[in-house]
Amino acid sequence: MIRFIVRRLVLLVPxxxxxxxxxxxxSHVLPGDPVKLAAGPQATAEEIASLSREFGxxxxxxxxYWHYATGLLQGDWGQSVLTRRPVAADLKIYLPAxxxxxxxxxxxxxxxxxxxxxxxxxxxxxxxxxxxxxxxLASIAMPRFFLALVLQLVFAMSLAWLPLNGRFPIIDLxxxxxxxxxxxxxxxxxxxxxxxxxxxxxxxPALAMSLSPLATITRMMRASTLDVLQQDYVLTERALGLSxxxxxxxxxxxxxxxxxxxVIGLYxxxxxxxxxxVETVFDWPGIGLYATKAIVTQDFMPVMGVTLSIGFxxxxxxxxxxxxxxxxxxKVRYQ
Amino acid sequence: xxxxxTAHPSRWQxxxxxxxxxxxxxxxxxxxxxxxxxxxxxVGGSWIVPFPxxxxxxxxTAARFKPPSSLYWFGTNxxxxxxxxxxxxxxxxxxxxxxxxxxxxAILGGLIGxxxxxxxxxxxxxxxxxxxxxxxxxxxxxxxxxxxxxxxGLDNMVxxxxxxxxxxxxxxxxxxxxxxxxxxxxxxxxALGASDSRIxxxxxLPNVMSPIIIKMSLDMGFAILAVAALGFIGIGVKPxxxxxxxxLSLARGYLPDYWWTAIFPGLAIFFAVLGxxxxxxxxxxLFDPKARR
Numbered sequence: 001m002i003r004f005i006v007r008r009l010v011l012l013v014p015x016x017x018x019x020x021x022x023x024x025x026x027s028h029v030l031p032g033d034p035v036k037l038a039a040g041p042q043a044t045a046e047e048i049a050s051l052s053r054e055f056g057x058x059x060x061x062x063x064x065y066w067h068y069a070t071g072l073l074q075g076d077w078g079q080s081v082l083t084r085r086p087v088a089a090d091l092k093i094y095l096p097a098x099x100x101x102x103x104x105x106x107x108x109x110x111x112x113x114x115x116x117x118x119x120x121x122x123x124x125x126x127x128x129x130x131x132x133x134x135x136x137l138a139s140i141a142m143p144r145f146f147l148a149l150v151l152q153l154v155f156a157m158s159l160a161w162l163p164l165n166g167r168f169p170i171i172d173l174x175x176x177x178x179x180x181x182x183x184x185x186x187x188x189x190x191x192x193x194x195x196x197x198x199x200x201x202x203x204x205p206a207l208a209m210s211l212s213p214l215a216t217i218t219r220m221m222r223a224s225t226l227d228v229l230q231q232d233y234v235l236t237e238r239a240l241g242l243s244x245x246x247x248x249x250x251x252x253x254x255x256x257x258x259x260x261x262x263v264i265g266l267y268x269x270x271x272x273x274x275x276x277x278v279e280t281v282f283d284w285p286g287i288g289l290y291a292t293k294a295i296v297t298q299d300f301m302p303v304m305g306v307t308l309s310i311g312f313x314x315x316x317x318x319x320x321x322x323x324x325x326x327x328x329x330x331k332v333r334y335q
Numbered sequence: 336x337x338x339x340x341t342a343h344p345s346r347w348q349x350x351x352x353x354x355x356x357x358x359x360x361x362x363x364x365x366x367x368x369x370x371x372x373x374x375x376x377x378v379g380g381s382w383i384v385p386f387p388x389x390x391x392x393x394x395x396t397a398a399r400f401k402p403p404s405s406l407y408w409f410g411t412n413x414x415x416x417x418x419x420x421x422x423x424x425x426x427x428x429x430x431x432x433x434x435x436x437x438x439x440x441a442i443l444g445g446l447i448g449x450x451x452x453x454x455x456x457x458x459x460x461x462x463x464x465x466x467x468x469x470x471x472x473x474x475x476x477x478x479x480x481x482x483x484x485x486x487x488g489l490d491n492m493v494x495x496x497x498x499x500x501x502x503x504x505x506x507x508x509x510x511x512x513x514x515x516x517x518x519x520x521x522x523x524x525x526a527l528g529a530s531d532s533r534i535x536x537x538x539x540l541p542n543v544m545s546p547i548i549i550k551m552s553l554d555m556g557f558a559i560l561a562v563a564a565l566g567f568i569g570i571g572v573k574p575x576x577x578x579x580x581x582x583l584s585l586a587r588g589y590l591p592d593y594w595w596t597a598i599f600p601g602l603a604i605f606f607a608v609l610g611x612x613x614x615x616x617x618x619x620x621l622f623d624p625k626a627r628r
Contacts, residue, residue: 018468026477030484137362141609143560145567146583146601149590157591273473277564281587291476292568295483303480310473 001326008319019311020072023304024065032298038081055081072308078301080294087305090290095309096180097167098286101278102271104183104206106264109214113263114256116214117221118248124226132222136215144274148208148281155204163201165283172197205282209275213267220259225252257328265321269314353621360620366613369606377427389416390424392575400593410595412586418596422603424577429607432493432578433559437551439497440558444504445540445547451505452512453535463509466502474499475564482570489578492571496561500554507550511543518542549619556611563604579604 035052036043043051052058056067068078077087120132156164168174168182175186175194183202186194228234228251237247276288283289287306294302357363381387385408389395395415403410409418451462482495515521516539524538565571566580574581579600586597 015468015471018464019471022465022468023472027480030481032484137612138605138609141556141560141605141612143563143567143601143604143608145564145580146604149583149587149597149601153591153594153597269471269473273475274564276475276479276568280568288476292479295476295479295570298484303476307472307476307480310476311468311471314471314473 004326005323008322012315012319015315016312017069019308019315020069021065023307023311024068027300027304028061028064034081034298034300037298051081055079068304077305077308080299080302082294082297082299087301090302091287091305091309093180094285094287094290097284098272098275098279098288100181100183100202101205101209101275101284101286102268103181104202105209105271106213106267108206108210109217109263110260112210113214113217114221114260117218117259118225118252120218120222121225121229122244122248124222129222132218136218139211139215142211143277144208144211145277145281147211148205148278151204151208152281162204165281167201167285168194168198205278205284208281209271209278213263213271216266217259217263220262221252221256224255224259228252228255254328258325261321261324261328265318268317269310272310272313357617357621360617362613363617363620366610366615366617369610370614373426373430373607373610376423377430380424380427384417384420384423386417386420389420390575390577400589400596403595409599410593412593412596413589418582418599421577421582422579422599425579425582425600425603426607428489428572428576428578429559429562429604432489432562433555433611435490435493436496436500436558436562437554439494440500440554441504441547441551443497444501444506445508447501448505448508448510449512449535449540449543452509453516453531453539459509462505466505469499469502470506472499475561478561478565479568479570482565487571487573489572489576492562492565495571496558496565500558500561503554504547504550507546508543511546512539515539515542545622549615549622552611552618553615555615556608559611560604560608579607 035055035057036048039048039051049058056064059067071078075088077091079086080090116132116136120129123129152164155162163169172194174182175189175191178185178188182198183195186192186198225248229247231251234247234251238244272287275284275286276292278284279286279288280292287309291303291306293299294306376383381390384390386393393416395411398407398411398415399413401407401411401415407417407419409422411417412421447462447466451459451466477499478496481498482492485491485495512535521534521538524534529538562571563578563580563583566578566582567584569581569584572578572581574585582600583597583604586593586600589596
């Protein structure tokens with residue numbers, strides 16, 4: 001197992017190098033001159049040239065890449081041409097907000113999806129099953145940004161149960177930043193009011209994001225539960241008089257784990273990238289909004305930073321999931 | 336008692352059986368119906384909508400923000416344009432854009448996958464590592480960045496999305512080509528002296544078409560969703576192109592009072608995606624008995 005982990009970790013090195021190379025190439029192949037845009041429409045050729053020198057964009061591409069890649073290793077993710085802020089510092093602020101959203105979405109998906117899938121399997125081909133299946137088909141087709149708007153329309157604008165947007169009221173004092181995730185930070189600070197406030201802000205965006213993974217977990221739970229319930233050993237146990245609920249507790253729990261892991265692995269990149277849409281609707285100050293602003297102004301460095309950090313997280317999460325598969329299911333352990 | 340024909344059902348009988356199952360599945364039929372309606376709307380376009388002048392940007396300031404009525408089925412927007420007309424016109428935009436994305440992705444991914452699978456060796460290694468790396472990148476952000484750099488326009492947007500869409504096709508086609516290239520008919524062609532390109536294009540590719548077509552139909556709904564997402568963010572198409580995502584994005588500013596400007600374009604996206612998803616599932620079951628549960 002240790003050898004397997006070490007080997008996988010070593011293999012990450014070329015993957016990370018490949019990622020930086022790919023992202024760098026894509027962003028430099030694309031047309032558009034960020035320096036010219038940042039310098040403004042009235043800038044003279046000289047001003048543009050000096051700005052370009054300042055950001056090292058006048059150097060040959062291999063040199064620029066080398067500078068960028070070695071900078072990454074030292075925690076220097078480049079600098080925004082527009083705001084002149086270091087990208088690493090920006091990511092440190094915005095990434096936790098998006099991660100909080102993604103974790104909350106996955107949490108909701110598991111919380112609702114696993115019981116829904118179980119219910120669907122137990123009542124197979126009766127109306128609760130049909131209802132769950134139709135709802136999960138609909139969830140996959142539902143655009144997140146549309147659901148987000150509908151949620152806002154109903155729960156914030158009409159009923160005024162939940163805050164319309166944002167992460168935390170501007171007039172209130174947020175908990176001291178430790179993880180950067182407000183819900184966790186407020187729990188760590190023992191600030192119950194801050195916790196409920198941040199949960200209220202988190203609920204609608206997380207729900208809007210959770211829909212697709214929720215539908216997928218539900219489907220997988222239904223399929224794997226049906227599969228288990230038809231196994232010979234389950235028939236035997238049932239013949240021996242074990243109750244249905246005991247059988248489900250005993251055998252279906254493992255499926256719940258593995259389908260949850262699969263869904264997290266499948267969706268982590270999708271959620272991080274798709275957070276753009278939900279963050280736009282809810283003015284959620286995460287990397288999605290950050291990336292959108294940078295993309296519109298063709299500010300390379302922040303876009304590269306966001307793309308790379310999502311790529312890194314995706315690769316790392318999938319590595320951890322592969323290892324966890326091995327832990328919960330010995331059959332999966334391989335060299 | 337068993338005759339050979341019942342033990343080994345002919346291809347035609349298999350087909351009939353699959354078709355029967357497709358017809359039995361209400362959801363597939365519902366998907367087909369939605370897609371057919373969309374196609375009719377997309378083709379009929381300006382002939383069947385009540386206010387064709389609104390499609391090209393015509394406005395009617397006297398009728399701003401009228402709620403849904405018998406005259407304006409889906410109400411009117413901030414410019415007095417009929418929302419029903421715009422939503423109907425959006426069907427053509429979405430269908431063409433979605434199809435464009437899937438088509439370009441299938442061709443590009445197909446070529447890359449076929450080359451990797453057929454050539455093997457280092458070519459396979461390089462192409463597949465590239466594909467894997469592409470799959471780890473955030474597709475939506477990548478598409479947004481490419482579309483923004485290329486500038487506004489539906490064609491740029493379609494190109495940008497397909498640039499992040501091809502890796503799935505590349506992996507699929509590579510696997511299929513590897514499975515097929517050792518088949519007897521390919522070896523026969525090789526023995527007869529056919530060139531590599533001829534074997535690949537005339538013998539291998541036609542035999543891997545059905546999984547490609549299934550994936551295209553399954554992806555179509557998600558491609559429409561991606562197009563709407565970019566339109567919603569405000570990258571890609573610009574008004575007056577009646578694109579569903581950008582209609583929805585414009586309507587955001589007029590909630591909650593003028594809810595109809597948002598709800599109907601949103602529902603249009605939902606039903607279009609749902610229709611293609613259901614149809615895609617049905618087609619997969621039809622052509623790929625192994626995937627059937």
